[in-house]
Amino acid sequence: MDRIVIHGGRRLHGSIALSGSKNATLPVLMASVLTSEPVLLSNVPRLRDVKTALELLQRLGVTVRWLGPHELEICAANIKSCEAPYELVKTMRASFVVLGPLLARCGRARVSTPGGCAIGARPVNLHISGIRALGAKIQLRNGYVEAHADRLRGARVWLDNPSVGATENIMMAAVRADGRTVIENAAREPEVQDLARMLTSMGAHIAGAGTHVIEIEGVERLHGAEHQIIPDRIEAGSLMIAAAITGGDLTIENAPVDQLDAVIAKLRETGTTVITQDKALRVWRSAPLRPIELRTLPYPGFPTDLQAQMMALLTQAHGTSVITETIFENRFMHALELLRMGADIVMKGATAIVRGSSRLSGAPVMATDLRASMSLLLAGLVAENTTEVSRVYHLDRGYEEVDAKLRSLGADIERVPDRKG
């Protein structure tokens, strides 16, 4: 397995362009199953999760062709299987959102349940109850969700919590159902909005994406479309934090500025300067970091996917910060690795108390999940000596060429390939 080796102490400077959003890409790829016509996607990030999603689509009989570095043509003219196998779904939970589109297209689907993951139980009960409400017969057998419906029918669906994946799955089942579906307490994340845009350009009738109530009027058929994936707001936030933690000065060229309000507000509270220039964001820090209170929330609140990175930053603040994680129950695994680097963090349930001004010192650390890995890289950027991050495949799931990007900004970072090959 590759490792990433960082020699800390360099301030990051320069301009950088964001890759396409991982979390927007994955459901959009699954949406391509809804039509037999080709779908053209641009700004698709080259990530391990995208590779896994494409492998799943190919197993279903979908043809996939890269037309350029970030341009894809996908055609689901012939679906030959309706099964998403365990070995793929367990490596990437987001594959579970293939259930809705497969069912809508084929009238049946067999999709493995994803199981637990490093950041919590992450059940799929809301996906299942929502799709059941549309008239699907669903049973769980041998670890697989087996669903069939000769015809899906529009319905009112209330989500207990605004799950991103459940909203996407139900939306994709509802676009070809008979009549009107209303999803209440829907997720408002920009990635849900991007999926709605993609489905709309395929001929779907969707109103309210980006609000808590999404209305979908089912249509008989969907057609091919072209769609450009939105830039990755989590990559943007991670780079902003990299500028803040190193006392650097970065410009992010294609930043989704209006999706980053909570992140910008919290970084400003730490004493980091953030200025928005049209579509660009400039972030720099020259003053000492101040401690803050931070609470993760569904969009437009502060994203859980940036909590680990903020924790790394707050180890450098002058004072005590309090972080509360409200989305996932076990998302402080990175804290244990940060402790090994000299951080002072106490965890109690969903709260972490971070006493700042820690002199971090490099250590061999292990990535446990995607965003946790990024927090270790960020800590490595300011740690004394050498930090060696193993299990880098977690990073490759969601950050495109992260080592090359950070190197281009002045970081002393290199990827050491696995000697075994």
Ligand code: UD1
């Ligand atoms: C998506 C993102 C992930 C992000 C998360 C929250 C993708 C591919 N992943 O994950 O990066 O961290 O949103 O912003 O877009 N829940 C249930 N029952 C369900 C579904 C979810 O109880 O059926 C719970 C989860 O356990 C969690 C909360 O709802 O506590 C939010 O999860 P959800 O929004 O579904 O996250 P994902 O879609 O899996």
